[in-house]
Amino acid sequence: MSLDPVLLARLQFAFTISFHIIFPAFTIGLSAYIAVLLALWVYTGRELFNRLARYWTKIFAVSFAMGVVSGIVLSYQIGTNWSHFSVVVGNVLGPLLGYEVLAAFFLEATFLGILLFGWGRVPPWLSALSAIIVATGTAISAFWILSANSWMQTPTGYEMRDGVAYPLDWAAIIFNPSFPYRFAHMVTAAYLTTAFVVLAVGARYLLAGRHLTESRVMMHMAIGLIAILAPLQLFIGDQHGLNTLKHQPVKIAAMEAHWDGSKPGDFELFAWPDEKAETNRFAISIPRGSSLILTHDPNGLFPGLTSVPPQERPPIVPVFFAFRIMVGIGLLMIAAGWLGLLLWLTGRLFEARWYLWLVARGWWIGFVAVICGWIVTETGRQPWIAFGILRTADAISPLSAASVAVSLVLFVIVYGIVFGYGIYYINRLIVRGPEGAAIEPPTRWMPGRALSAVEETGREILSGRPKRT
Amino acid sequence: MESLLPVIWAGIIGVAVAMYVILDGFDLGIAILFPFARSDGERDRMMGSIAPFWDGNETWLVLGGAGLLVAFPRAYAVIMPALYLPIIVMLLALVFRGVAFEFRGISLSKTLWDRAFAGGSLLAALCQGAILAGLIQGIKVENGAFAGGAFDWATPFAVLCALGVAAGYALLGALWLVIKTDGELAERSRGQAKILLLVVLAFMAVVSLWTPLAFPRIAERWFSTPNIFFLWPVPIATAVLAAFAWYALEKGREVSPFLAAVGLFVLGYLGLAISTYPYLVPPSLTVFQAAAAPASQGFMLIGTLVLLPLVIGYFVVVHWLFRGKVREGEGYH
Numbered sequence: 095m096s097l098d099p100v101l102l103a104r105l106q107f108a109f110t111i112s113f114h115i116i117f118p119a120f121t122i123g124l125s126a127y128i129a130v131l132l133a134l135w136v137y138t139g140r141e142l143f144n145r146l147a148r149y150w151t152k153i154f155a156v157s158f159a160m161g162v163v164s165g166i167v168l169s170y171q172i173g174t175n176w177s178h179f180s181v182v183v184g185n186v187l188g189p190l191l192g193y194e195v196l197a198a199f200f201l202e203a204t205f206l207g208i209l210l211f212g213w214g215r216v217p218p219w220l221s222a223l224s225a226i227i228v229a230t231g232t233a234i235s236a237f238w239i240l241s242a243n244s245w246m247q248t249p250t251g252y253e254m255r256d257g258v259a260y261p262l263d264w265a266a267i268i269f270n271p272s273f274p275y276r277f278a279h280m281v282t283a284a285y286l287t288t289a290f291v292v293l294a295v296g297a298r299y300l301l302a303g304r305h306l307t308e309s310r311v312m313m314h315m316a317i318g319l320i321a322i323l324a325p326l327q328l329f330i331g332d333q334h335g336l337n338t339l340k341h342q343p344v345k346i347a348a349m350e351a352h353w354d355g356s357k358p359g360d361f362e363l364f365a366w367p368d369e370k371a372e373t374n375r376f377a378i379s380i381p382r383g384s385s386l387i388l389t390h391d392p393n394g395l396f397p398g399l400t401s402v403p404p405q406e407r408p409p410i411v412p413v414f415f416a417f418r419i420m421v422g423i424g425l426l427m428i429a430a431g432w433l434g435l436l437l438w439l440t441g442r443l444f445e446a447r448w449y450l451w452l453v454a455r456g457w458w459i460g461f462v463a464v465i466c467g468w469i470v471t472e473t474g475r476q477p478w479i480a481f482g483i484l485r486t487a488d489a490i491s492p493l494s495a496a497s498v499a500v501s502l503v504l505f506v507i508v509y510g511i512v513f514g515y516g517i518y519y520i521n522r523l524i525v526r527g528p529e530g531a532a533i534e535p536p537t538r539w540m541p542g543r544a545l546s547a548v549e550e551t552g553r554e555i556l557s558g559r560p561k562r563t
Numbered sequence: 564m565e566s567l568l569p570v571i572w573a574g575i576i577g578v579a580v581a582m583y584v585i586l587d588g589f590d591l592g593i594a595i596l597f598p599f600a601r602s603d604g605e606r607d608r609m610m611g612s613i614a615p616f617w618d619g620n621e622t623w624l625v626l627g628g629a630g631l632l633v634a635f636p637r638a639y640a641v642i643m644p645a646l647y648l649p650i651i652v653m654l655l656a657l658v659f660r661g662v663a664f665e666f667r668g669i670s671l672s673k674t675l676w677d678r679a680f681a682g683g684s685l686l687a688a689l690c691q692g693a694i695l696a697g698l699i700q701g702i703k704v705e706n707g708a709f710a711g712g713a714f715d716w717a718t719p720f721a722v723l724c725a726l727g728v729a730a731g732y733a734l735l736g737a738l739w740l741v742i743k744t745d746g747e748l749a750e751r752s753r754g755q756a757k758i759l760l761l762v763v764l765a766f767m768a769v770v771s772l773w774t775p776l777a778f779p780r781i782a783e784r785w786f787s788t789p790n791i792f793f794l795w796p797v798p799i800a801t802a803v804l805a806a807f808a809w810y811a812l813e814k815g816r817e818v819s820p821f822l823a824a825v826g827l828f829v830l831g832y833l834g835l836a837i838s839t840y841p842y843l844v845p846p847s848l849t850v851f852q853a854a855a856a857p858a859s860q861g862f863m864l865i866g867t868l869v870l871l872p873l874v875i876g877y878f879v880v881v882h883w884l885f886r887g888k889v890r891e892g893e894g895y896h
Contacts, residue, residue, distance in 0.1 A: 177641070
């Protein structure tokens, strides 16, 4: 079997973008959390909020750096591996990505510098303002990127001339039909992802009996957010699904593994979709469940996979399973949020060690749900890269399979190293805790190195922190 | 107006790339000088002198990439696959150096990330030089798509440009340290800057002679009448600025040598722009042929005119907040 450059390029893009999305999924929420903490600090004057904000800002900085560097890669990969894509849809998508860089990327990068290095140099309100600007920047970033992605799913406001898309109506392009749903769904997902990380860290400290005051605040804030957002996310997801049914019915059919559109759809709790036989094996299903969800009528009909020829269908298995994992995690999140709320209201939250034990180990569930959600929407769009405009196989650059294979291997190695260390270091920051890892105010510089060395040692003894050299 | 749009955009992207080269140039350059630092404390100060700025500096690279896609999608679609390997390697090298800023402070052993920082930055600078050479040399295009091989860019000229860009960045880095640090470190940087200034001038001279000799279109641009009457000040201004930079270094000035070096970069860049205009992808795609639809260029232009001044505004704010010399122990780790 000879290597297929299209397959290799797809693998490479799937790899680099999955790696990248982990960080925005976390930093969109975390920047908002830090902004809230700093605003509370300025408003109440309680040092606790400042300590928590500084602690999370360190973790944010590491995640953001990994998000930036993996994001730069993406802005070039569209050209290196998918050059025909940029020719065909560049007129439409280019400005959306351009606005992201100008409106958001610069905003985040600059004010993050002030947030990270400004402690002690700038007044508290400016730190808080910088955090709010960074959080706004990440949200604006998400706005433009999701607008661009949504246009690839549900393109509107353009016309085709000589095989190239030309813009007709920018408002229709930016606010294309799936965009509001996808934006709401992703930003909520990012907040939930962060909330579960904060919850897990708080629970971890409580189990270890460390940083009790900080942990309680973290857990309360996280549970409050999850109890509201997790059920809201179920509703947004449902609306998003109905929107997809309207515009990309084949994707919905793949998510549900619904083959025959002339009958109402069952909801498959488990099944193995057999693409050759066009049926589901080992199915355990809720009869007419899908029809009820999608049409709000047990006898309602929606298009099945057999309504289009096999080459027009996306790969069923990954879409089907990724959707089930995502929904499963979503339900788990609701359970975790409401259970936590119940324990909190009955005053047993910090004594319920089983609950703390469970959520301390559940920090990753948001990330898995986000990646699964993207697999559903991106794989479900196949065989199109821009729905109805350009097929993925036609979007590839004129490259040899060898070039793409070499770069794929390089990406896997480099990202493996960087990601491995990143997780390791974030864990180290968490182990160190809010006191040890807090960002310290800049040392006042003393003339002569001996003096500053003494001061340094003194501070270490006082803070009980081992010297790191 | 519509016929002006491609020219305006070529100007905007030209400015974005120049901003990138100068801004990330000094912070890549500082990393290239890392191996010459004498202690961890010195390396801390070197990194501290760029830590609040590097994110913003590197964003200009994203703007360059995104800007090319926005304004000249056809050129983007040719350049990226043609220079595939140097671009991918550059991006991976930037990954290593970018995370080194954060990882170095958390790691128990700084050495590993010192090396990643210096090695990644040097490799990124070399790749950028190779990319520059690849563009000057020209790209084989058929039917609007790249039609050459994976190693077309790899020539002796590319090696020359790669080394020249790395030396140029190191020069900017050394001069930045003259501004932002003091004591022994600043003095050593001043010495390094003098040597690097001579090296960079030598590279500029060789490139200026090589390009017209190897590429007739460039010779014609510079040496035909009436062009030569307008263009002769470019090399003269370069020589004058270089002499001024040397003099200012000798006199112990801090800011003016850096500004003079930035001027040298701008002149070198202008020289290359004169050599290639109106081509974006010499010798086949001009800015007019590669341009996006006027509606796209126009829509983005409105945003750029509003947002670019804001971006420059934050740039000024952040440099003002972090003005002055870097002191030891000033990081946040």
